[in-house]
Amino acid sequence: DTEVTQTPKHLVMGMTNKKSLKCEQHMGHRAMYWYKQKAKKPPELMFVYSYEKLSINESVPSRFSPECPNSSLLNLHLHALQPEDSALYLCASSSRGGNTEAFFGQGTRLTVV
């Protein structure tokens, strides 16, 4: 199984809503990532979890709150988002070590209204 599964695929939320994005992998990877991607742009790193601990937070606003309940799951909790937060949110995982690739999920297309 080389898949990273993200749910939901599409999400529309109001600025006062609370929602969560979910990501799951069963490859035994100990590094998991959240990326944000705007149209026609490369993915921007948001968070990195290494061995279920937050290791990198790229100065992301607090309205985005990551959580790693176990080595297979990664969540991104959303609250009080702005329309400019509308984007494709990608989850990825990789083995530790620089010579290993990141495996990406299909993404969640988020629209904030």
Add this chain to the structure above:
Amino acid sequence: AQSVTQLGSHVSVSEGALVLLRCNYSSSVPPYLFWYVQYPNQGLQLLLKYTSAATLVKGINGFEAEFKKSETSFHLTKPSAHMSDAAEYFCAVSDRAGNQFYFGTGTSLTVIP
């Protein structure tokens, strides 16, 4: 710091023609380099990776890339373009620990019938 630069944000080729997508890296140590492809509204899929085992790397879908240290380049090629190759292509480099993947700005490939 690691980084990659992709020259040409848009490339158009005729079906059956050579595909050449350019990527140059900046790294003070031997890098780990990757090429990813992204189809509309999907996640990123690994095409190939360079991990210093061989300078000519073969990937999926007939793509290959050659690592040239003297030119600090890792250009992606395919001898004969197919309509299904139309997509966004990202070059990426990882840090030595695999904590982060740094993406180039991407090249949009159009294949003309």
